[in-house]
Amino acid sequence: MFNALMLQKQDDRTLAAVESIDESRLATSSDGDVLVRIDYSTLNYKDALAITGRGPVVRAWPMVPGIDFAGIVETSSHPDYQPGDPVVMNGWGAGETHWGGLAQKARVPGAHLIALPTGITTRQAMAVGTAGYTAMLCVQALERHGVSAADGEVLVTGANGGVGSFAVAILARRGYRVIASTGRPEEAARLRELGAADIVERATLSAPGKPLQKERWAAAVDCVGSHTLANVCASLRYGGAVAACGLAQGMDLPATVAPFILRGVALLGVDSVYVPRERRVAAWRAIEEDVPVATMESVAATIPLADTPDYAARLLRGEVAGRVIVDVNA
Structure with missing residues (x-):
């Protein structure tokens, strides 16, 4: 039993x-x-x-x-x-x-x-869990697309959540300047400890916005979907990319094709459920090397x-x- x-x-x-x-x-x-x-x-x-x-x-x-x-x-x-x-x-x-x-x-x-991986205990593995594993898949997707730390700021939406927190930590560890979006300003100190260089209020992204907006981000990891993802796409720099993995705000995507055909931005879908085995192994190896696992476990x-x-x-x-x-x- x-x-x-x-x-x-x-x-x-x-x-x-x-x-x-x-x-x-x-x-x-x-x-x-x-x-x-x-x-x-x-x-x-x-x-x-x-x-x-x-x-x-x-x-x-x-x-x-x-x-x-x-x-x-x-x-x-x-x-x-x-x-x-x-x-x-x-x-x-x-x-x-x-x-x-x-x-x-x-x-x-x-x-x-x-x-x-030999350097990770079973408890630490679950301190990382699917959240950290998905965040690593997102970062790897951006880097396969050619995004580098020299390209500019990277936005993480839903930064207080599990995936968002890990995305902030991983990107910062790899030298990116990370901007964290959150609706909980009381968590700003924690996000800065993880590596966020600056914080933006969730409300600035979550309402309906213009189809094409001022270019701000070189790339993004989006855990939210809906209007937030639409606004992220609309404010990516020319040639930028967003790795989308969540739907905390909603499954809809009220966007236009403008950012894709006028700025050449890319929307990279990231699935964590049926990822091929070789990518899973690569993600967990990268987690062992690039994620402050002990820190994540402690908090x-x-x-x-x-x-x-x-x-x-x-x-x-x-x-x-x-x-x-x-x-x-x-």
Whole structure:
């Protein structure tokens, strides 16, 4: 038996509660060939949508949410993994189409796992989590496009969130001048500690704006979507690019083609769920080298599994800053 946060559908409501689960049920929840004893998971925006029922994340019921986890291989029939190996998992439909990481155990395909870099512990891996991994994918997307620190300022929207916080830290570490957009001025000091050179008020970007605006940013990482992303595109410098990975403001994009055909800007979509394995490995190697993991771990909040429903609601209300590690064994 093991403990898991279980989501049940009742009429139009999502019910979330910690339950004791027989390990035999894992065989029916996934076609995985690796059984992992989970040490830590995290609480991400998508997890919060699933747990509260605020978004159509869950595709099969009942569901154990949790889009990522880190732990130790318990049993394996996959050639790349042996019992005792530390591993990390991000995405691949965990918590959506098959049981995820907010549990003490998970059975997953070995192809969905990454061997944890030797310099990162399982707790540190979840201090990074899908948020840090996605932020690294965004930075790598910008750099593949040719963006460099010499090109000018890089904007990060939704900078107080998990992805935004990591994007600020990674970009600053790589020598970029980072401008952080936030609606919570009380968090400005924390963002400056992460490396932000300046702070802009969220409201300056979140309202409907002109199709083409003053050129300001060489590039951007957008975690927000909707009018914010439209305004970012409209204010990119000629040839600039934005890596878009979030929808905190909305899924819509009320923009025009003007920035794309008059300034040659690029909109780079960044997905973290089904990224090819080689890019996952490259991202985690870069995290080991370029992310101040120990710093991120020290400022992350750690909660027990039973507290995740309450924290999920708080996260969606904008009351949670930075990372939330879930100790599934607490």
